[in-house]
Amino acid sequence: MALIRNSKLRPRILIVGGGYLGLVTAQNLLKNLGRGEATVTVIDPNPYMTYQPFLPEVAAGSIEPRHAVVPLRRNLPGAEVITAKVTSINHADKYVVVEPENDEAFELDYDHIILASGSVARVLPIPGVKENAIGLKRIEEAVALRDHLLTRVADASLMEDDEERRKALTFVFVGGGFAGIEALTELEDVVRSAVAQYETLTDADVRFVLVEAMDRVMPEVGEAQARWVVEHMRERGIDVYLETFLEDCTDKHIKLSNGEEFDADTIVWSAGVKANPILIDSDLPIDERGRVTVRADLRVEGEDGVVDGAWAAGDNAAVPDLSGGGVGGYCVPNAQHAVRQAPVLAANVLAALRGETEFKQYFHKTIGSVAGLGLYKGVSQMGDFEVRGVLAWLMHRAYHGYAIPSLDRKVKVFGNWILNAVLGRDTMPLVDLDVPRKNFVEAATSKPAPQKKKEPANA
Numbered sequence: 001m002a003l004i005r006n007s008k009l010r011p012r013i014l015i016v017g018g019g020y021l022g023l024v025t026a027q028n029l030l031k032n033l034g035r036g037e038a039t040v041t042v043i044d045p046n047p048y049m050t051y052q053p054f055l056p057e058v059a060a061g062s063i064e065p066r067h068a069v070v071p072l073r074r075n076l077p078g079a080e081v082i083t084a085k086v087t088s089i090n091h092a093d094k095y096v097v098v099e100p101e102n103d104e105a106f107e108l109d110y111d112h113i114i115l116a117s118g119s120v121a122r123v124l125p126i127p128g129v130k131e132n133a134i135g136l137k138r139i140e141e142a143v144a145l146r147d148h149l150l151t152r153v154a155d156a157s158l159m160e161d162d163e164e165r166r167k168a169l170t171f172v173f174v175g176g177g178f179a180g181i182e183a184l185t186e187l188e189d190v191v192r193s194a195v196a197q198y199e200t201l202t203d204a205d206v207r208f209v210l211v212e213a214m215d216r217v218m219p220e221v222g223e224a225q226a227r228w229v230v231e232h233m234r235e236r237g238i239d240v241y242l243e244t245f246l247e248d249c250t251d252k253h254i255k256l257s258n259g260e261e262f263d264a265d266t267i268v269w270s271a272g273v274k275a276n277p278i279l280i281d282s283d284l285p286i287d288e289r290g291r292v293t294v295r296a297d298l299r300v301e302g303e304d305g306v307v308d309g310a311w312a313a314g315d316n317a318a319v320p321d322l323s324g325g326g327v328g329g330y331c332v333p334n335a336q337h338a339v340r341q342a343p344v345l346a347a348n349v350l351a352a353l354r355g356e357t358e359f360k361q362y363f364h365k366t367i368g369s370v371a372g373l374g375l376y377k378g379v380s381q382m383g384d385f386e387v388r389g390v391l392a393w394l395m396h397r398a399y400h401g402y403a404i405p406s407l408d409r410k411v412k413v414f415g416n417w418i419l420n421a422v423l424g425r426d427t428m429p430l431v432d433l434d435v436p437r438k439n440f441v442e443a444a445t446s447k448p449a450p451q452k453k454k455e456p457a458n459a
């Protein structure tokens with residue numbers, strides 16, 4: 001393993017993860033660091049930050065995939081951006097092991113580490129889930145989901161067997177949190193638009209199912225709004241099963257805890273997140289949910305006190321919620337917190353770098369939430385102010401269009417929306433993205449045309 005330890009000329013602030021927290025923290029650091037004061041290094045397996053709140057709209061085709069991701073290099077001039085995975089954190093000796101996808105692993109040292117590696121899907125060990133379900137945390141999943149659903153519609157339009165067609169057009173979503181509901185409703189909307197274009201299909205052929213273990217959906221909104229969302233979904237013909245578990249989906253045969261069984265070609269898993277498992281093998285303190293434990297000033301803290309040079313926030317940290325509104329006393333894992341924690345984190349790391357001992361405390365009282373439920377439909381809760389329908393949908397778009405980092409992406413996202421509103425929704429899938437050489441290989445192995453015998457010129 002190549003060793004890049006002790007190779008730096010100035011202190012290194014290493015950010016593990018260039019997602020929402022990592023990108024915005026790095027931007028704040030770069031803005032405030034003096035010339036030559038420190039090197040900011042951002043490591044992420046993706047060369048871009050994914051704006052996850054847009055994944056449902058990418059899956060629905062309202063936003064182009066590349067417009068929902070923010071390129072790290074372009075938006076972090078002056079930073080060292082490494083496209084690779086951190087596979088091990090050794091804080092006692094202050095170095096990480098970095099593994100590029102197609103190159104040798106190496107060690108990289110640092111003075112301060114910021115853990116911004118986010119969360120991963122919390123997948124339960126239910127038979128068939130690992131083999132058959134898809135999550136919605138990455139842009140690639142959103143793209144694949146869109147193409148898969150719309151391809152199933154196209155395939156179903158040619159199916160004569162009722163059972164086969166029903167299976168192709170049954171879409172099961174597990175998890176009724178914000179992400180699951182947004183994904184389900186956006187995709188239901190686009191599938192219905194697609195189905196309308198096929199003479200051989202009707203709305204009755206399509207079945208969308210939500211399976212939620214709790215007795216309500218969307219814990220982020222009040223009870224009344226959550227009840228309205230369920231009614232709204234049922235009015236749209238979506239089967240909403242509350243207090244119900246997915247028990248098995250082996251071979252895409254669904255078994256629910258209410259005794260119902262059916263086949264479904266699409267299973268989307270959106271039943272919550274857990275802290276990035278990379279932290280489990282690090283030598284940093286974590287809680288029983290795998291999150292790095294931090295103080296309100298975002299310094300990592302274990303049983304023996306503050307861990308010098310280690311910082312964390314976002315989805316991979318248990319950040320105390322000083323507003324008193326969090327679950328179990330901690331900030332819930334959402335973008336609203338991550339983006340606000342970033343400037344506090346940057347300011348405190350800078351203070352530590354400069355030898356200061358006073359640190360800012362992170363305090364944010366949740367303003368509320370907005371969610372899109374498909375075109376022109378939404379739900380929102382701002383304190384006691386509850387909004388439903390078109391206005392909530394507009395609020396959702398206005399907020400997230402503004403919140404996606406970089407002017408370039410904001411313009412592109414609004415451009416997408418305006419063009420789609422004028423030109424209409426695109427319901428066409430791209431096919432064979434996973435086998436792009438298929439046609440070329442077929443052409444290369446196809447039979448040559450039979451050679452015609454040449455007739456003599458003056459026969």
Ligand SMILES: Cc1cc2nc3c(=O)[nH]c(=O)nc-3n(C[C@H](O)[C@H](O)[C@H](O)COP(=O)(O)OP(=O)(O)OC[C@H]3O[C@@H](n4cnc5c(N)ncnc54)[C@H](O)[C@@H]3O)c2cc1C
Nearest residue numbers: 017019020021052053086117118179314315333334335336
């Ligand atoms: C579908 C969906 C919809 C959502 N909608 C909303 C919403 O409407 N409002 C809201 O507030 N929140 C929403 N969220 C949640 C929000 O996106 C997250 O809370 C937020 O992105 C957390 O920021 P983060 O920086 O902690 O993690 P992330 O943004 O997930 O960033 C983590 C980064 O770490 C990188 N990484 C992972 N492992 C490694 C490794 N080993 N080495 C190096 N890098 C690594 C990842 O590639 C990623 O770039 C949504 C999430 C999803 C999935």
